[in-house]
Amino acid sequence: MSTANPTRQDLLQEVRFLKSVGMSRAPLLGRLGIYRAMDLLFFFPRAYEAPAPIQGVELFTNGTQVTFVGTVQELDERVTQNGKHMLGVQIAADGGGFVRLLWFNQPFRKDSLKPGTRITATGLPRSTVLNWEMVQPQIRLLEADEVPEGRRPxxxxxxxxxxxxAGMRFIMQESLPDLIPLIEEVLPTELRERLGVLDIASALHAIHFPDSxxxxxxxQARFKAQELxxxxxxxxxxxxxxxxxxxxPVCEPSGKIHSRILNRLPFQLTQDQATSVAxxxxxxxxxxxxxxxxxxDVGSGKTVVAQYAMLLCVAHGCQATLMAPTEVLARQHAGTLDRSLASSRVRVALLTGSLSTRQRRETIERVASGEVDLLVGTQAILSDEVVFHQLGLVIVDEQHKFGVMQRAKLRTDASQPHYLVLSATPIPRTIAMTAFGDLDVSTIRSKPPGRAPVHTYVAPKDSLDSWWRFVEEQLKQGRQAYVIAPRVAEVDPESDVASAEGFYEHLRKQVFGHRAVGLLHGRMDGADKESVLEQFASGDLDILVATTVVEVGIDVPNATVMTILDANRLGLSQLHQLRGRVSRGTHAGFVCAVPTSGCEPQDNARLQAFEQSDDGFELAEMDLRLRGPGDLLGTSQSGLPPLRIANLVDDAQWVAxxxxxxxxILQQDPNMESPAFAKLKQQTLRRYGESMQLGDVG
Incomplete structure (x- = not known):
């Protein structure tokens, strides 16, 4: 430390002033996000090495880690030919025998290793002609009468x-004992007892220097609980x-309004849908x-519930908007609403980036004047040019495709609409309680009656010829098929990764030359996408080769066969979303997931789970365990905050x-005004004050 009597101010000093760090190591710590002395306290170990058993020299074996106890006999030091300082310490081991300890470029150790000092040492013994050696061992000094109980983790x-x-542990061992007593407690005593955790000083000592x-x-438990x-x-x-x-705006579903809306819906609600509507x-x-x-889950009927909410809003003289992540999905939503509301006075409009300047201007003007009741679109709706006459409801479809700030943009001081966010990717419970913890949750598990089952298979690439024969049989029965490839075009001619453009050419020229094959991907312009989708929906195309642009919302009930190429490159939830495209009607569906060459299906846990389960909620929990929360939702898109020590997969009990x-706490003290909560409130605002949209509107 920089002073003989450390004070709280020492926690804020730059690490370069710490004796154990200095000017040479400070930049290295900076790469790890450690700039001040306090940062060292909360730079937690990622794991622990279990203690090695204490053994006598007679039990040593080459290269097997051991701990032994002994007494320093003598020291020698020299500089090697390449300029390294070498410190040698001869130890007389308890029970007989000698061990020579060697350290390079650590001359400071000789100050504590005086002859007669008792130590425990842990390392990998190496046999020499004369004795045993350990290079760069971990040691602990013993009191004169101390009986060692074994090495600490x-x-x-x-x-x-x-x-x-070794250098990092040395920094911690030299610096933290003086710093730990300076840190202020954030959790009051009663709160620590309620959580069942240690005080902060004890917890810091336990996490950095545990005895077991x-x-x-x-x-770890203390800081997981505090972080969550x-x-x-x-x-x-x-x-x-x-x-x-x-x-x-107050939009009460009176008996008359409720009945009129239900009569407009295309079919009777399931129990889960009715509960969500209520x-x-x-x-x-x-x-x-x-x-x-x-x-x-996919195909559970969320759109019908969303339509109820929109019509409830319109019934009270307000506008509603539905925002989709892709133009393909936005156009499909608009088409569905147009057909469903064709005989009503509800006015539907579409706003996407591919509209002409004139179409865009006219649509924006109609929205501003109140001539549009339901506006469907992409993130083009978020443009500053779009001003609603009286916005009452915002629905965001496939919420994890939008950034948090995007989803919040339509909520301003002048306009406070209701928000409903939809997800066909079931949210694992721990994520729903954290990243989406500010939302109330409605869940639809049951699917509308009459939906046929989907059969899923995992097959190697060399079995594609027989699979294509099966696809042809389905086409002969009047069905249609999807073929999904992860990339639009080939990046490298030598690459084994399937591309949509490459497989489109292959299938229409070599496999299904007698069939109508279409191509769909995100780089096509809006009109071309719309044309291809219309051809596929009308049955003019037998096969649609596409990227994962069809992952969400595409609804063609007659398409019952899907081939997913390089399926091991996709997440479990994404695979399940794709499968949902072939479970839209009364005909049985068939999905074949084909992994990349060289990837054995039985070695890929995701593909095994995909083949064995069609429960989206079960698969979402499994995907969380396999991929982690950031990958599951997309770290930058999910709004999920960085957690330093808590893990949403393993720490579900701490989340709850x-x-x-x-x-x-907030029931007792809604604004946390009690002095007992002052430091906890300060930490909460300091950590999340700038991102308080987290969890809000998705």
């Missing part, structure tokens, strides 16, 4: 080039602020903006407890 920290594990793996877990509690408090405070200040109706009947997530405790 060894903390393993994240590293960067130029900084070795169990103690290390206790230290701070997140839940941020979400709850944000929600309270929104509900306390914003006013949304929950949405209760929300929209209040002047507090609805903030609800409607999640359901943190949510419960946050609710108790």
């Amino acid at each position: 060894l903390a393993i920290y994240p590293l960067t080039e130029g900084l070795k594990a 793996l169990a103690e290390a877990e206790q230290g 509690l701070v997140l839940q408090l941020a979400l709850s405070l944000q929600r309270a602020a929104r509900e306390g200040s914003a006013k949304a 929950e949405i109706g209760r929300d929209m009947a209040r002047d507090i903006p609805m903030n609800r997530l409607l999640q359901g 407890l943190a949510q419960e405790v946050a609710r108790e």
Whole structure:
């Protein structure tokens, strides 16, 4: 430390002033995000090396890690021919025998290793002609009468080039004992007891210098609980602020309005759909903006529930908008609404980036004047040019395809609409409680009656010829087929990755020359996409070769066969979304997932799960375990905050407890004004103050 009597101010000093760091190591720590002394305290080990057993020299074997106890006899040091400083320490081991310890470029160690000093040393013994040697061992000094109980677990920290594990541990061992007592406690005593965690000083010592793996877990538990509690408090405070200040139009589903809307819907609601409609109706009947997530498996009928909400809004003289992630899906939604509402007075318009300048201008003018009741579109709706006459409801389809700030853009001081976000990717429970913790959740598990089953297979590329014969048989029966490729075009002629353009040419020239084959991908302009989709929907195309642009929302009930090429390159939820395209009607569906050459299907856990289960909720939980939360939703898109130590896969119990405790705190003290909560509130605002849209509107 820089002072003989450390103070809290020392926590803020730059690490270069720490004796164990200096000017040479400070830039290395900077690469790890460590700039101040305090940062060292919260730079946690990523794992621990289990203690090696204490053994006598007679039990040593070459290259097997051991711990032994002994007494320093003598030291020698020299500089090697290549300029390295070498320190040798001769140890007389308890029980007989000698071990020579060697360190390179660590001359400071001789200050503590005086002859007669008792130590424990851990390392990989190497036999020489005269004795055993250990290079760069880990040691602990013993008191004169101390009886060693075995080595403590060894903390393993994240590293960067130029900084070795031993150097990082040395920095921690030299710096943290003086820093730990300076840190202020954030959690009041009662709150720590409620969570069942250590005080902060004990937790820091336990996580960095544990006497056992169990103690290390206790230290980790403290910071997992605190991190998740701070997140839940941020979400709850944000929600309270929104509900306390914003006013949304009241759209009560009276008996008459409710009946008229149900008569407009294309079929009778399932029980889950009816429950979701009731929950949405209760929300929209209040002047507090609805903030609800409607999640359901593919083909469960979320769009019908969304249509109910839009018509409820229009019935009260307000406008509603439905925002889709792709133009293909936006056009399909608009077409569905046009057909469904053809005999009504509800006016539907489409706004996408491919409209002509004149079409765009006319649509925007009609929206501003109130001549459009339902506006369907892509993120073009978020343009500053688009001003609503009286916006009452925003529906965001496939919410994880939009960034958090995009989803919040339509909520301004002047306009506080209700929000409904849709997800055909079921959200695992722990993510729903964190990244989407500010939303109420409605869930549709059951599918409308009459849907036929889908059969899923995983097959190697060399079996494609027999699969194409099966596809031909289905086409002869009047069905249609999808072929999905991960890329639009070939990037490298030598690459084995399938491209949509390449397979389109292959299939129409060599395999299905007698069939009408179409091509669809994201680089095509809007008119061409629309034309291809219309041809496929009308049955003019037998086969549609596409990228994953068809992942969401495309609805062609007669298309019942799908081939997914290089399926191992796709996530489990994405595979399930694609499969949902062939479960739209009364005919049985067939999906064949074909992994990349050289990838054995039985070795790919995702493909095994995909083949064995068609439950989207079960697969979403499995995808979370296999890929992690960031990959599952897309880190930059999900709004998921960076968690330093908590893990949404393994720490579900801490997520639930943190949510419960946050609710108790705010019920007791809604604004956290009590002095006991001052530091906790300060930490919550400091960590999430700039991103308080997190969890809001998706």
